[in-house]
Amino acid sequence: MSALDVRLQCTLRSAERRFDLDVAFEAHAHHCALMGPSGSGKSTVLMAIAGLVHAARGHVRIAGQTLLDTARGVDLPARKRRVGVVFQDYALFPHMTVERNLQFGVHRLGRRIDTGGMERVQALIRQFDLQALRSSLPRNLSGGQRQRVALARALATEPQLLLLDEPLSALDVPLRARLRRELAEMLGRVPVPTLLVTHDPQDAEALAREVIQLDNGRVVGQVFSPKVC
Numbered sequence: 001m002s003a004l005d006v007r008l009q010c011t012l013r014s015a016e017r018r019f020d021l022d023v024a025f026e027a028h029a030h031h032c033a034l035m036g037p038s039g040s041g042k043s044t045v046l047m048a049i050a051g052l053v054h055a056a057r058g059h060v061r062i063a064g065q066t067l068l069d070t071a072r073g074v075d076l077p078a079r080k081r082r083v084g085v086v087f088q089d090y091a092l093f094p095h096m097t098v099e100r101n102l103q104f105g106v107h108r109l110g111r112r113i114d115t116g117g118m119e120r121v122q123a124l125i126r127q128f129d130l131q132a133l134r135s136s137l138p139r140n141l142s143g144g145q146r147q148r149v150a151l152a153r154a155l156a157t158e159p160q161l162l163l164l165d166e167p168l169s170a171l172d173v174p175l176r177a178r179l180r181r182e183l184a185e186m187l188g189r190v191p192v193p194t195l196l197v198t199h200d201p202q203d204a205e206a207l208a209r210e211v212i213q214l215d216n217g218r219v220v221g222q223v224f225s226p227k228v229c
Protein backbone atom coordinates (compact mmCIF):
# COMPACT_ATOMS: atom_id res chain seq x y z
CA MET A 1 0.00 0.00 0.00
CA SER A 2 1.42 3.41 -0.91
CA ALA A 3 1.65 6.17 1.67
CA LEU A 4 -0.02 8.59 -0.70
CA ASP A 5 -2.15 7.69 -3.71
CA VAL A 6 -3.42 10.67 -5.69
CA ARG A 7 -5.34 11.13 -8.90
CA LEU A 8 -6.83 14.56 -9.51
CA GLN A 9 -8.52 16.17 -12.47
CA CYS A 10 -9.87 19.69 -12.36
CA THR A 11 -10.08 22.86 -14.40
CA LEU A 12 -9.43 26.32 -12.94
CA ARG A 13 -11.08 29.11 -14.91
CA SER A 14 -10.92 32.87 -14.66
CA ALA A 15 -12.09 35.53 -17.11
CA GLU A 16 -8.81 35.50 -19.00
CA ARG A 17 -7.44 31.98 -18.57
CA ARG A 18 -8.04 28.31 -17.99
CA PHE A 19 -5.76 25.73 -16.36
CA ASP A 20 -6.30 21.98 -16.73
CA LEU A 21 -4.83 19.78 -14.02
CA ASP A 22 -4.63 16.03 -14.62
CA VAL A 23 -2.19 14.29 -12.27
CA ALA A 24 -1.76 10.79 -10.91
CA PHE A 25 1.01 9.57 -8.64
CA GLU A 26 1.73 7.17 -5.83
CA ALA A 27 4.39 8.12 -3.30
CA HIS A 28 5.98 5.69 -0.90
CA ALA A 29 8.73 7.64 0.89
CA HIS A 30 8.20 9.28 4.29
CA HIS A 31 9.33 12.66 2.92
CA CYS A 32 8.19 13.51 -0.61
CA ALA A 33 8.29 16.64 -2.76
CA LEU A 34 6.15 17.95 -5.56
CA MET A 35 8.52 19.97 -7.71
CA GLY A 36 7.87 22.05 -10.81
CA PRO A 37 8.09 25.52 -12.29
CA SER A 38 5.82 28.36 -11.28
CA GLY A 39 2.30 27.78 -12.54
CA SER A 40 2.72 24.01 -13.00
CA GLY A 41 -0.09 23.25 -10.54
CA LYS A 42 1.81 22.31 -7.37
CA SER A 43 -0.24 24.40 -4.95
CA THR A 44 -3.48 23.30 -6.61
CA VAL A 45 -2.57 19.64 -5.98
CA LEU A 46 -1.64 20.44 -2.38
CA MET A 47 -4.88 22.32 -1.75
CA ALA A 48 -6.93 19.55 -3.37
CA ILE A 49 -5.29 16.99 -1.05
CA ALA A 50 -6.17 19.24 1.91
CA GLY A 51 -9.75 19.58 0.61
CA LEU A 52 -9.38 23.33 0.00
CA VAL A 53 -9.72 23.03 -3.80
CA HIS A 54 -12.49 20.97 -5.36
CA ALA A 55 -11.44 18.24 -7.82
CA ALA A 56 -13.97 17.28 -10.48
CA ARG A 57 -12.65 13.71 -10.65
CA GLY A 58 -10.13 11.61 -8.81
CA HIS A 59 -9.13 10.15 -5.51
CA VAL A 60 -6.84 10.89 -2.56
CA ARG A 61 -5.77 8.05 -0.25
CA ILE A 62 -3.38 8.39 2.67
CA ALA A 63 -2.05 5.09 4.01
CA GLY A 64 -5.08 3.35 2.52
CA GLN A 65 -7.62 5.77 4.00
CA THR A 66 -9.81 7.46 1.40
CA LEU A 67 -10.31 11.22 1.71
CA LEU A 68 -11.68 11.67 -1.80
CA ASP A 69 -13.09 9.25 -4.33
CA THR A 70 -15.40 10.99 -6.75
CA ALA A 71 -16.43 7.68 -8.37
CA ARG A 72 -17.77 6.51 -4.99
CA GLY A 73 -19.14 9.89 -3.90
CA VAL A 74 -16.57 10.28 -1.08
CA ASP A 75 -15.34 13.85 -0.46
CA LEU A 76 -14.38 14.57 3.16
CA PRO A 77 -14.57 18.28 4.02
CA ALA A 78 -11.23 19.94 4.82
CA ARG A 79 -11.90 20.01 8.57
CA LYS A 80 -12.43 16.24 8.59
CA ARG A 81 -9.20 15.50 6.70
CA ARG A 82 -6.31 14.87 9.05
CA VAL A 83 -3.97 16.93 6.91
CA GLY A 84 -1.78 19.70 8.35
CA VAL A 85 -0.72 22.57 6.10
CA VAL A 86 2.26 24.90 6.54
CA PHE A 87 1.65 27.80 4.17
CA GLN A 88 4.30 29.78 2.30
CA ASP A 89 4.15 32.80 4.62
CA TYR A 90 3.38 30.52 7.61
CA ALA A 91 -0.06 32.21 8.00
CA LEU A 92 0.25 32.58 11.78
CA PHE A 93 -2.55 34.51 13.45
CA PRO A 94 -0.92 37.91 14.04
CA HIS A 95 -3.01 38.85 17.09
CA MET A 96 -2.42 35.53 18.88
CA THR A 97 0.58 34.57 20.96
CA VAL A 98 2.68 31.55 20.01
CA GLU A 99 0.82 29.44 22.57
CA ARG A 100 -2.62 30.57 21.31
CA ASN A 101 -1.59 29.82 17.72
CA LEU A 102 -0.78 26.25 18.77
CA GLN A 103 -4.01 25.94 20.76
CA PHE A 104 -5.87 26.94 17.62
CA GLY A 105 -4.46 23.82 15.94
CA VAL A 106 -6.18 21.70 18.58
CA HIS A 107 -9.41 23.75 18.22
CA ARG A 108 -9.32 23.04 14.49
CA LEU A 109 -9.96 19.41 15.34
CA GLY A 110 -13.33 20.66 16.59
CA ARG A 111 -12.30 19.88 20.15
CA ARG A 112 -12.40 22.04 23.20
CA ILE A 113 -8.97 22.39 24.76
CA ASP A 114 -9.16 19.60 27.30
CA THR A 115 -6.28 18.29 29.41
CA GLY A 116 -5.03 16.12 26.53
CA GLY A 117 -5.06 19.11 24.16
CA MET A 118 -3.19 21.30 26.66
CA GLU A 119 -0.60 18.56 27.15
CA ARG A 120 -0.16 18.23 23.40
CA VAL A 121 0.40 21.99 23.04
CA GLN A 122 2.94 21.95 25.89
CA ALA A 123 4.74 18.95 24.36
CA LEU A 124 4.99 20.76 21.01
CA ILE A 125 6.27 23.90 22.74
CA ARG A 126 9.04 21.78 24.27
CA GLN A 127 9.72 19.77 21.09
CA PHE A 128 10.17 22.91 19.00
CA ASP A 129 12.05 24.80 21.72
CA LEU A 130 9.44 27.56 22.01
CA GLN A 131 9.31 27.85 25.82
CA ALA A 132 10.79 31.35 25.92
CA LEU A 133 8.52 32.52 23.08
CA ARG A 134 5.16 31.16 24.24
CA SER A 135 3.78 34.66 25.02
CA SER A 136 5.29 36.38 21.97
CA LEU A 137 3.31 37.66 19.00
CA PRO A 138 4.37 36.44 15.52
CA ARG A 139 5.58 39.92 14.47
CA ASN A 140 8.25 39.75 17.18
CA LEU A 141 9.66 36.41 15.96
CA SER A 142 12.50 35.72 13.54
CA GLY A 143 11.90 33.78 10.30
CA GLY A 144 13.21 30.55 11.84
CA GLN A 145 11.08 30.98 14.95
CA ARG A 146 7.97 31.58 12.81
CA GLN A 147 8.75 28.44 10.84
CA ARG A 148 8.98 26.43 14.07
CA VAL A 149 5.63 27.80 15.30
CA ALA A 150 3.97 27.07 11.93
CA LEU A 151 5.23 23.48 11.96
CA ALA A 152 4.21 22.98 15.59
CA ARG A 153 0.74 24.41 14.88
CA ALA A 154 0.25 22.12 11.87
CA LEU A 155 1.29 19.13 14.00
CA ALA A 156 -1.11 20.16 16.79
CA THR A 157 -3.92 18.89 14.56
CA GLU A 158 -2.44 15.36 14.83
CA PRO A 159 -2.28 15.05 11.03
CA GLN A 160 -1.78 11.84 9.04
CA LEU A 161 0.05 13.93 6.45
CA LEU A 162 1.87 17.26 6.65
CA LEU A 163 1.78 19.49 3.57
CA LEU A 164 4.41 22.22 3.21
CA ASP A 165 3.75 24.86 0.54
CA GLU A 166 7.04 26.51 -0.48
CA PRO A 167 8.03 27.11 3.18
CA LEU A 168 11.37 28.68 2.20
CA SER A 169 10.54 30.67 -0.92
CA ALA A 170 9.92 34.05 0.75
CA LEU A 171 13.42 34.11 2.29
CA ASP A 172 16.67 35.63 1.08
CA VAL A 173 19.48 33.26 0.07
CA PRO A 174 21.58 33.05 3.29
CA LEU A 175 18.51 32.71 5.54
CA ARG A 176 17.01 30.21 3.12
CA ALA A 177 20.08 27.96 3.36
CA ARG A 178 20.05 28.08 7.16
CA LEU A 179 16.32 27.46 7.50
CA ARG A 180 16.52 24.64 4.95
CA ARG A 181 19.03 22.90 7.23
CA GLU A 182 16.87 23.59 10.29
CA LEU A 183 13.74 22.34 8.53
CA ALA A 184 15.53 19.15 7.39
CA GLU A 185 16.59 18.54 10.98
CA MET A 186 13.05 19.16 12.30
CA LEU A 187 11.39 16.98 9.65
CA GLY A 188 13.81 14.20 10.53
CA ARG A 189 12.30 14.21 14.02
CA VAL A 190 8.66 14.39 12.87
CA PRO A 191 6.95 10.99 12.67
CA VAL A 192 4.31 12.30 10.24
CA PRO A 193 4.80 11.79 6.45
CA THR A 194 5.36 15.03 4.56
CA LEU A 195 4.68 16.35 1.07
CA LEU A 196 6.65 19.49 0.25
CA VAL A 197 5.81 21.81 -2.64
CA THR A 198 8.82 23.56 -4.13
CA HIS A 199 10.23 24.91 -7.38
CA ASP A 200 13.78 24.62 -6.00
CA PRO A 201 15.79 21.40 -6.62
CA GLN A 202 17.96 22.21 -3.57
CA ASP A 203 14.87 22.16 -1.32
CA ALA A 204 13.70 18.89 -2.85
CA GLU A 205 17.12 17.30 -2.45
CA ALA A 206 17.52 18.40 1.16
CA LEU A 207 13.96 17.75 2.33
CA ALA A 208 12.59 14.83 0.33
CA ARG A 209 13.47 11.24 -0.50
CA GLU A 210 11.03 10.94 -3.40
CA VAL A 211 10.37 13.76 -5.87
CA ILE A 212 7.34 13.97 -8.16
CA GLN A 213 7.96 16.39 -11.01
CA LEU A 214 5.09 18.47 -12.38
CA ASP A 215 4.86 20.56 -15.51
CA ASN A 216 1.83 22.31 -16.93
CA GLY A 217 -0.61 20.36 -14.78
CA ARG A 218 0.87 16.91 -15.54
CA VAL A 219 3.30 14.56 -13.77
CA VAL A 220 6.42 14.39 -15.95
CA GLY A 221 8.73 12.34 -13.72
CA GLN A 222 9.28 10.70 -10.36
CA VAL A 223 12.76 10.23 -8.93
CA PHE A 224 14.37 9.11 -5.70
CA SER A 225 16.87 11.37 -4.00
CA PRO A 226 19.82 9.66 -2.30
CA LYS A 227 19.53 11.97 0.70
CA VAL A 228 17.32 11.19 3.65
CA CYS A 229 16.23 14.02 5.96
Ligand SMILES: Nc1ncnc2c1ncn2[C@@H]1O[C@H](COP(=O)(O)OP(=O)(O)OP(=O)(O)O)[C@@H](O)[C@H]1O
Pocket residue numbers: 012013014017018019036037038039040041042043044045199
Ligand atom coordinates in the same frame (compact mmCIF):
# COMPACT_ATOMS: atom_id res chain seq x y z
N1 LIG B 1 -8.94 30.64 -10.24
C1 LIG B 1 -8.10 30.40 -11.25
N2 LIG B 1 -8.51 30.55 -12.53
C2 LIG B 1 -7.70 30.28 -13.55
N3 LIG B 1 -6.43 29.89 -13.41
C3 LIG B 1 -5.98 29.74 -12.16
C4 LIG B 1 -6.76 29.98 -11.02
N4 LIG B 1 -6.02 29.74 -9.91
C5 LIG B 1 -4.81 29.36 -10.37
N5 LIG B 1 -4.79 29.37 -11.71
C6 LIG B 1 -3.69 29.00 -12.58
O1 LIG B 1 -3.44 27.62 -12.35
C7 LIG B 1 -2.06 27.36 -12.58
C8 LIG B 1 -1.52 26.55 -11.42
O2 LIG B 1 -1.45 27.36 -10.25
P1 LIG B 1 -0.70 26.84 -8.96
O3 LIG B 1 -0.75 27.95 -7.96
O4 LIG B 1 -1.23 25.51 -8.59
O5 LIG B 1 0.79 26.67 -9.52
P2 LIG B 1 2.15 26.50 -8.73
O6 LIG B 1 2.91 25.46 -9.48
O7 LIG B 1 1.87 26.26 -7.30
O8 LIG B 1 2.78 27.92 -8.94
P3 LIG B 1 3.75 28.80 -7.97
O9 LIG B 1 5.01 27.99 -7.81
O10 LIG B 1 3.96 30.06 -8.75
O11 LIG B 1 2.98 29.00 -6.70
C9 LIG B 1 -1.37 28.70 -12.75
O12 LIG B 1 -1.12 28.87 -14.12
C10 LIG B 1 -2.40 29.68 -12.26
O13 LIG B 1 -2.29 30.90 -12.95
